[in-house]
Amino acid sequence: MEKLHQSGLxxxxxxxxxxxxxxxxxxxxxxxxxxxxxxVLIAIHRExxxxxxxxxxxxxFGANPFKFRREADTPSGAEGPEDAYTLRQVVTSAVENAxxxxxxxxQGFVALDLGPTGKLLEPMGDLSFEDCVAAYAEVIRFGADAGADLILIETMSDLYELKAAVLAAKENxxxxVMATVAFDASGKLLTGGTPRSVVALLEGLRVDALGLNCGLGPDDMAAVARELIAYASVPVIVQPNxxxxxxxxxxTVYDLGAEAYTAQMQQIIAMGARGxxxxCGTTPAHIRALSDSLPTGALRPGDADLHERRQEAPQEPDAASAREATLVTSFADAVEIGDAPVIxxxxINPTGKKRFRQAVEEADMEYILNVGLKQQEQGAHILDVNVGVPGIDEPEMLTRVVKELQSVTELPLQLDTSDPEALAQAMRVYNGKPLVNSVNGxxxxxxxxxPLVAKYxxxxxxxxxxxxxxxxxxDxxxxxxxxxxxxxxxxxIQKKDLLVDALCMTVSTDERNAMVTLETVRRTREELGVKTILGVSNISFGLPVREVINAAFYTLAMENGLNAAIINPGSADMMRAYHAFRALKGHDPHLAEYIAGIPALQDAVRPPGAERKGSGEPGDAGLHGQSREASQKPEEPVPQGTDEASPLRYAILRGLKDSAVGAAKEALLQKEALAIIDEEMMPALDEVGKGFEKGTLFLPQxxxxxxxxxxxFAVIREHLQKQEGAAKSKGTIVLATVQGDIHDIGKNIVKVLLENYNYxxxxxxxxVPPEAVVEAVVREEAPLAGLSALMTTTVPSMEKTIxxxxxxxxxxxxxxGGAVMTQEYADAIGADFYAKDAMGAVTCAEGVFAGGY
Amino acid sequence: MAMDLNRVNRNEILHYLGMHGAAPDERTAALIEECLSELNAKVAPKHVFRTFPLHVSLPEEDEAPLLDLGCFTVRSRDLARNLKGCHEVLLFAATIGEGADFLIRRYEKTQMSRAVILQAAAAAMIEAYCNEINDAWKEEYAAKGCALHPRYSCGYGDFALEYQKEFMRVLEMEKRLGIRLTDGLLMVPTKSVTAVIGIAGEEM
Structure with a gap:
């Protein structure tokens, strides 16, 4: 390690x-x-x-428990030569040869080499994060026992797997620990990661060196190498093809010979790479030419010298400021918290929000995810995640919500909890470098x-x-x-990884409160050199027309140097303040964003007060009621005179979400909720279903x-809950896509329809493993289970489940049901019913629950 | 990175949506275009290929012919039929990347109608991408006096899905395209294709 820092390797x-x-x-x-x-191995190493x-x-590189058997397993004898040896034998002998x-x-050091496992991590695949850590841990323990000098994790393209490998190394x-990743020609990882998000993650995990390898030749790697070196505080390793x-x-042959390769490497040496x-494709001849090309001391610059090199390198991001950048990341790009204000x-917080609290209690992920995605649309850069509701298992819930959110949004998350155990678990499974909310004095x-921040x-x-x-x-x-x-x-933990929250107390109790906060923000920046964050809306607590105060205070705070604000991006006043500030302060080149955002700034974003009387929180209907396209262009209005008897029926037939919400609210003023469902909604749904079956209307419609x-339904259910408690469903149905199958869009379509029919x-x-299906059916006492399989190869798994x-x-x-299913297949594997499509599943459910079957 | 959306076959999208031959209503048609644009901002089409000499051993009685693809051997009647008269094969893998799966997953949680259209549009996109690279090869080989046979994937006919593992190894698909296999031999990203293309005609 010392040699890497002092002289390069x-x-x-x-x-x-x-x-x-x-x-x-x-x-x-x-x-x-x-x-x-x-x-052979010894000879190559020696060369x-x-x-x-x-x-x-x-x-x-490929030694892992998915490819080689563990000690305890007995050889099956049928799997070929690899089956003859255990993982421990393979790893130990590798280190011994080196x-x-x-x-x-x-002379020389021995690096234990770790590559990707070849398995897919959640949410794309079936390998859990902890199983992945455990897999790497085995190899690392064997390698360390056998006498490796360092751990080299390389050719990684999935940052989540990379995190698992680094944690395993640190813990075992x-x-x-050194880690290098494989970028493609576009300067991104296959999962969307960028050089700075790689640096942020790896330095957060405290690797000793980081870098890039494979994928590209030296010339094509230069741009990414330059960016990596600019952002990295630890030594950078570059190993191109x-x-x-x-x-x-x-x-397969590679087109660069030793001399050409060495010539291309010179620019990377000049940038200040230390390893x-x-x-792929490089040989001892390449390494000899490379090594010979280094005049004594070429890789051995002192720190001052290194700095000089960085200054000389053309078109490089300002190295000093890049290394000081405050970065939070997800699996994709990083968000920099700096001069441009961040929202x-x-x-995603139950405080004062009844509907949200209910969603947490019922683990209603769909609702929670929608609250997140809505904010992303409205312009949030990071999402705060707080699921602290008394009586729930907060560590379990927070990690679940974090994982689910990361499967649908690329925005970084702010983990917001006062429970240290919940924080620890959430930071562990988080894919990226999170914002942590919060520590205090x-x-x-x-x-x-x-200690958690130092570790993760x-x-x-x-x-x-x-x-x-x-x-x-x-003061x-x-x-x-x-x-x-x-x-x-x-x-x-460096200053760049801290955000000071000056705290704001409402001006309704003391009119000097705002000024104290603003002074603290300004002085934090000027005297302490640390960036700032603020939960803005507290300032107006207890006052009428809070948005007016909030927006003005937000502008003042930004003018005093506030770097990040925790706000409601659905508030038009706040977003106006944000966009106007950016435009006026030169953060918005050619005012492009301001101009593009005008429709939203004018009227589409309603102030929360206008959404509903009272709490100002968006209810279910408000949330789902505005579809993505609808935010850009309004739905066609329900025409006057057409189907005047039931605008709701019309809206459902035409698939008009916003109109359906409005029509349902109207209808509730005149009719009993149950009558609306029976007389207007169900007939409309049936009509749509029939159209689908006849082929006059198609899946999108x-x-x-x-x-x-x-x-x-959401509107009507809310209404019913106010009156007489929860609306009763027709019954419970368990749905699953069977083990081995990862295509579940068909099952999801069925789910939407069954919910429509009030199941x-x-x-x-x-x-889903067979045991999990059984467990759910027994626990829920469900009269009906629906299984889907897309592939012929997973039909046996369906049979096993049955x-x-x-x-x-x-x-x-x-x-x-599913793409490969037929009535014959269904009969052969012992199913009760075959549903040929989503409407078929509804018919089947209606039959079962009416006692018809 | 983005694709030329004009190359994506709209009829194929409608076909995947179950609208065989029916004209889409205005709103669905508009949604399809919206979904294609949204996908195009997220996709990263990429491919790898290698060519190998092809040797076919005549079958024993009742046996499928043995095809030596230069990097692995396959016993398959259907593939042999497809490769009849070829002296060389081109193996390729192509993907539009994880971005498409990500978008589909997002809308499955929020707006199913959009998810089904994205699913169909993404399937048509990987198809269009395969056609695009295929066309370029066709031209290239035509110049050398060779003809390309239609592409053939494992999982078709008696060309077992099991060979997906060989494609992974030979084309270094994980390292070079980020494609991985599930235990059930499905590719992830799901909008990915592997295939063999037979090359017939003049020996180079």
């Missing part, structure tokens, strides 16, 4: 192609040769060391939060309060901020009608 080059050249047959896992052909490499990489080469060469050994691969007589090596959406708080990385909101409360003066708040900053430094009906649907999702259901829940009826 030369890494080795490609391994796989060298093994193939020495006779590794296609289809055999290269790691098997660690045991069967150790002399690299003689060529000038300081670090050799063990042949463990150690042997190092001792023969008399004391060796230095020998140019681009091409196919020659069935063999150099090669990846943090505050709506109490010793207890700092003792709980800072994050930017922390620091509240200016401590054991003696909230100081009344700016007092600055003093607490200082104390927090000093304590953070003891954990190695069926879905639009279903959505319109759903929005109208309570327990949706288990996709890739068999288990028959055993443990004999009363349940089972309907099946």
């Amino acid at each position: 030369v890494f080795d080059g490609g391994l796989g192609s060298l093994l193939q050249a020495r006779g590794l047959p296609p289809g055999v896992l290269p790691e098997v040769w660690n045991i069967t052909h150790p002399e 690299y060391l003689t060529a000038g490499a300081d670090v050799v990489t063990c042949n463990t 150690r042997k080469a190092v001792s023969e060469a008399g 050994c004391d060796l230095p 020998a140019g681009l691969p091409r196919s020659e007589e069935g063999k 150099l090596g090669g990846c 943090i959406g505050e709506r 109490k010793q207890e708080s700092m003792d709980a939060v800072f 990385g994050g930017v922390v909101v620091c509240l200016c309060l401590d054991e003696s409360g909230i100081p009344e003066t700016a 007092g708040r600055i003093a607490i901020a200082k104390k927090i900053i000093e304590e953070a430094a003891r954990y190695g 069926l879905m639009m009608s279903a959505e319109a009906a759903k929005a109208a 309570r649907v327990i949706d288990l999702g996709k890739d 068999r288990l259901l028959r055993e443990r829940a004999p009363q349940v009826r089972v309907m099946v």
Whole structure:
């Protein structure tokens, strides 16, 4: 590690192609040769060391418990040569071979090499984050035991898997950890990550070095390397391919020879990379040429020298400021909290919101996700996530909401909880570098939060309060901020990863409150050099027409240097203040965003007060009532005179969501809720269903009608709840896409329709094991279960599920559907019903619950 | 990164939506265009390919012919029929990336009507992308006096899905395209295609 910092390191080059050249047959896992052909591995390592490499990489890229059996497993004997060896044997021999080469060469370090697992992590695949950590942990323990000098995680393209690997390394050994990722030609990771989001994540996890490898040749890598070096505070490693691969007589060859490769590498050396090596297609000859090209000391610049190099490099982002950037990330790009004000959406929070609290209590993810996505549309850059409701398991709920949100939005999240256990678990599963809300000046708080930030990385909101409360003066708040900053430094948490919250108390109790907050914001920036955040709307608590005060205060705070504000992006006044400020302060080039946002600024965004009398919170209807297109162009109006008897029926038939909500509200003024459902909504739904079956109306229209009906139902349900408690559903149906199948759009369509017909649907999702289906059916005492499978290969899994259901829940009826299903298939695997499409599933349910079947 | 949306076959989208031959209503048609634009901002079409010499061993009685694709061997009657007269094969993998799956997943949670259209539009997009690269190869090989056979994927006929693993290995699909396989041999990102294309005609 010291050598990397002080003098830089030369890494080795490609391994796989060298093994193939020495006779590794296609289809055999290269790691098997660690045991069967150790002399080949030792020879290759030694060639690299003689060529000038300081670090050799063990042949463990693909060594993981998914490819090699564990100690306890007995060989099955049928799976080929890899089955003959355990993971421990493969890893241990790999390290031993490298150690042997190092001792023969008399110098060098041994890197335990970790690549992607080849498995898919949630939410795309079926591997859980913790299982992924555990898989890497095994390899790391074996490698460390065998005597590796460092851990090199490389060719990663999924930041979540990368996080799992780094955590596993940190938790299972004391060796230095280095991690490099594979960018494509567009400068992005396959999952959308960018150089700065990689740096933010990896430095948050405190790797010792980071960088890039594979994918591209040196020239094509230069731009990404430059950006990485600009943002990184730790040494950067660059290991490109020998140019681009091409196919020659069935063999992959790379087009850069040793000299050309070395020539291209010079620009990367000049940028200040501290670790150099090669990846696919590079050979000892490449490494020798590279190593020889380094005049003594070339990779050995002192810090001043390094800085100079960075200054000289053309078109480089301002290195000093890039390294000081406050970055929060998701799996995709980073959000920088800096001069341009950042909006943090505050709506995922049960405080004072009855409907939201109910959603948390019922684990109604759809509602919660919609609150998040709505704010994204309205312009939030980051979403605050608070699910603190008394009586729930907050760690479980927070991690679940975080995972679900990250499966549908690329916005970074602000984890908002006062429960340290919930925070710890959420930070662990979070994909990226989160905002953490919050720590304060109490010793207890700092003792709980800072170790988590030191471990997982994050930017922390620091509240200016401590054991003696909230100081009344700016002096007092600055003093607490200082104390927090000093304590953070003891954990190695830098200023750039802190956001001071000056706190704002309502001006309704003391008219000086706003000025104290604003002074604290300004002085935090000027005296402490730390960025600031504020929950703006507290300022007007207890006052009428709060939006007026909030918006003016927001503008004042931004003018005093506020970097991030926690606000409701659905508030027109706040968004007006935001856009106007950006326009006036030169943050909006050519005022493009201001002009593009005009419709929203004028009228489409209603102030919350106008949505509903009273609480000002958007109810279910308000939330779902405004569809995405509707926010840009209004729906066609319900024409006068057409179907005057029931505008609601018309709206459902035509799939007009906003109109359906309005019509339902109108109808409630004149009719009983149940009568509306029976006389207007159900006939409309039936008509749509018949049209679909006849082929006069198609899936998109069926879905639009279903959505319109759903929005109208929400209005009616809310009304019923006010009157007589919850509306009764017709019964419970469990739905699942069977194990092994990851396509569940068909099942989701069925779910929407069944809900329309007033069934309570327990949706288990996709890739659901038979046991989980049985468990849900038994727990819910569901009379009907629906299973879907898209692939012929997963039909056996469906059959297995049915068999288990028959055993443990004999009363349940089972309907099946999916692309490959037929009546014959359904009969053969013992299902009760075959639903040929979504309407078929509804017919089937209606039959079962009416007792017809 | 984006695709030329004119190349995406609208009829194919309608077909995937179950509207066989029926004209879409105005709103659906507009939604389809909206979805295509939204997808286009998120997709990242990419492909890899390699060519190999092809050797076919004549079958024993009752056996499917054995095809040596230069990187793995396959026993398949249907593929042999498709590759009849070819001396070389081109193996390729293509994807429009995870962005499409992400959008579909998002709208499944919020607006199902849009999710079904996105699903159909994305399927037509990967198809259009495959056609685009296929057309370029056709031209390239025509110049050399060769003809390309229609592409053929594993999972068709008796060309078992199991061979997806060989495509993964030979084309380094994980490293170069970010494609991974589920235990059920499905590709993720889901809007991905692998196929064999036979090359017939003049030997180069």
